[in-house]
Amino acid sequence: MAALSPRDAAAVLASAIPPPKKAANLLDPFSLKRVLDDTTSEVVLERGYVENVKLSNLKMSIGVITCAIALAAQFYPKKFPENKTFLIGCIILYVIFNVILQYVNLTKEKQYILFTHPFPGSFSGTGLAISSKLPRSSDMYTLRIESADSQHILALPPVELTKSVTKWFTKDGVLAEDIFWDDVESLLDTYENESRKSK
Structure with missing residues (x-):
């Protein structure tokens, strides 16, 4: 098999890298929220949670x-x-x-963007319910993680993160995905630490 030329190799590498996530309009809170919500779902599912699609x-x-x-x-x-x-x-x-x-x-x-089953292999009887808010006249995005069944005996207290969207988007509307990803993972860590403390 013939080796790829440097130009072809660069083209293959470029096609393998997904394009950066971008909000269509920085002045449109729905556009910003959609990008953040979709990325949040990716982080949670990448962590190993399985989406509950019953609803x-x-x-x-x-x-x-x-x-x-x-x-x-x-x-x-x-x-x-x-x-x-x-x-x-x-x-x-x-x-x-x-x-x-x-x-x-x-x-x-309501404002939920994702429901999950309990984490595979855990003894928790409830999955996650993740919601978000971005008011029309504000730049403050709030992400909340709580138990999918708040009445369950093993339900944990909810955790929240509130930050300005300016911390995650460039002036061109491109999401600084690594920063946002870290923030969501930190919030998940906080919630999961509560789970360990309750045992």
């Missing part, structure tokens, strides 16, 4: 049912007004399932 699956199931209701109403073989009763039923069901979805969002999902 996501529930929301997807409700969404699929809602879409099926809309499709049934659209393609029902009879024409209006013969299908009037069927359409009224579909509208009522569509509203009910949308209300259920909003209820799940408001009461279960």
Whole structure:
């Protein structure tokens, strides 16, 4: 097999390095929060936690049912007004399932960005629930780690980190990933140390 030229080797190396994470607009808190939230999830999963997708699956199931209701109403073989009763039923069901979805969002999902199962091999009976906040008129990002089941007997006290996003983003909107990664890992260490103290 022929050796790669220096130019080809450099191209292969460059393609193997992922591009830096960047916020589309530094003035848009949703853009900044999305980058930070996604990176937080990467750090936690890289640590060995396994994502609990039960809530996501529930929301997807409700969404699929809602879409099926809309499709049934659209393609029902009879024409209006013969299908009037069927359409009224579909509208009522569509509203009910949308209300259920909003209820799940408001009461279960809240500001959480990630739920996990208990750490593999640990004796903890609860995983993590990770949430974040970045108010519209503030540069202060708050990351919170707590037990996924706060009522569980082994639930630990939550830990929080609040810092200005200016500590993690350059003026071009590029995330200083190594700094943010270290901060998230330190917060995880603090939470896991609480777990060891409780034993």
